[in-house]
Amino acid sequence: MNVSVLSTREVAISSTNLALPGRRTGKVRDLYELPPDLDGGRRLLVIATDRVSAFDVVLPEAAPGKGRLLTQISLWWFRRLRRLGIVPDHVIHADVDAVPQLRPEDRPLLRDRIMVCRAAKVVPIECVARGFLAGSALAEYRRHGTACGVRLPAGLRPGDAFPEPIFTPATKAAEGHDENISFERGAEVVGEPLMRALRDRTLRLYAAAREIAAAKGLVLADTKFEFGLALDPSGRPTEELLLVDEILTPDSSRWWPAEELGKGVIPRGFDKQPLRDWLQSEVDAGRWDKTPPGPAVPEVVQTALLDAYAEVGRRLGAI
Ligand SMILES: Nc1ncnc2c1ncn2[C@@H]1O[C@H](COP(=O)(O)OP(=O)(O)OP(=O)(O)O)[C@@H](O)[C@H]1O
Numbered sequence: 001m002n003v004s005v006l007s008t009r010e011v012a013i014s015s016t017n018l019a020l021p022g023r024r025t026g027k028v029r030d031l032y033e034l035p036p037d038l039d040g041g042r043r044l045l046v047i048a049t050d051r052v053s054a055f056d057v058v059l060p061e062a063a064p065g066k067g068r069l070l071t072q073i074s075l076w077w078f079r080r081l082r083r084l085g086i087v088p089d090h091v092i093h094a095d096v097d098a099v100p101q102l103r104p105e106d107r108p109l110l111r112d113r114i115m116v117c118r119a120a121k122v123v124p125i126e127c128v129a130r131g132f133l134a135g136s137a138l139a140e141y142r143r144h145g146t147a148c149g150v151r152l153p154a155g156l157r158p159g160d161a162f163p164e165p166i167f168t169p170a171t172k173a174a175e176g177h178d179e180n181i182s183f184e185r186g187a188e189v190v191g192e193p194l195m196r197a198l199r200d201r202t203l204r205l206y207a208a209a210r211e212i213a214a215a216k217g218l219v220l221a222d223t224k225f226e227f228g229l230a231l232d233p234s235g236r237p238t239e240e241l242l243l244v245d246e247i248l249t250p251d252s253s254r255w256w257p258a259e260e261l262g263k264g265v266i267p268r269g270f271d272k273q274p275l276r277d278w279l280q281s282e283v284d285a286g287r288w289d290k291t292p293p294g295p296a297v298p299e300v301v302q303t304a305l306l307d308a309y310a311e312v313g314r315r316l317g318a319i
């Protein structure tokens with residue numbers, strides 16, 4: 001495993017190299033195959049590393065503990081939402097000691113950052129729900145009065161709530177930026193019945209999470225879910241829809257402090273914005289062009305990011 005020690009806080013895991021088959025790496029997570037369960041169900045080991053991505057580039061330095069925060073926040077939500085029965089999820093367990101394939105010496109570094117999951121065929125649609133005027137929707141609203149093509153009432157201010165949350169799907173691009181698509185375009189890609197199911201589950205999950213979070217002083221401005229089709233023992237996709245990946249973390253969601261709501265400005269959220277602002281200042285100064293490798297991030301910027309992520313975990317009671 002590649003580890004580095006940033007100051008004295010804790011070890012950062014930037015990559016893993018476990019003696020397990022089927023290694024796949026995303027921008028943040030490393031995935032491995034585990035032997036099937038007794039019923040032949042395909043299983044994956046999902047490890048959240050401390051890698052940080054911004055502007056779709058993985059930065060050279062990892063943020064120590066970020067993967068743990070992501071995993072603990074995700075698990076808290078998986079547990080909380082599973083009870084509501086909206087859609088089954090992919091989590092089997094998150095106990096590093098219950099994975100006999102892991103070497104004892106790797107366990108301390110992996111503790112609290114793994115999930116053992118049901119493997120799925122991931123549906124190639126990013127399922128976004130938005131409830132507040134922010135981000136790319138704000139720019140579009142100012143120009144056209146719409147957000148991802150959905151007409152909104154006049155007079156909304158930045159950070160105001162929509163009358164109803166909206167479903168704004170995007171393509172899950174293998175490379176480069178995700179692109180917003182219409183419901184109809186999504187239906188061409190995955191079929192209309194599945195697209196309807198994605199919209200229904202996404203909006204119900206968003207509404208439930210928003211209500212739960214509101215009671216904890218957090219506003220869920222928007223979020224992205226991924227879904228997959230469960231696999232049969234031979235690895236073929238079934239019709240069973242599963243909620244997969246991470247959910248409701250500051251990497252996938254826009255979280256705001258409730259006390260900053262309704263002031264006509266976008267609240268300073270618990271997210272990567274300080275990092276993005278710093279990176280943008282590097283771009284503006286001509287020192288970076290948004291291609292890999294990114295610049296080394298000052299420790300104070302990295303600490304601000306970790307603090308913001310931890311605050312979401314603290315308010316929820318997930319950490
Ligand atoms: N149960 C599952 N079965 C199969 N794949 C999964 C499952 N849960 C999550 N994944 C996939 O694992 C990857 C998680 O890694 P990570 O979050 O780092 O990726 P990403 O950079 O966001 O996405 P990508 O690299 O696919 O664009 C994603 O590609 C996600 O779709």
Ligand SMILES: [Mg+2]
Nearest residue numbers: 026028245246
């Ligand atoms: Mg991801």
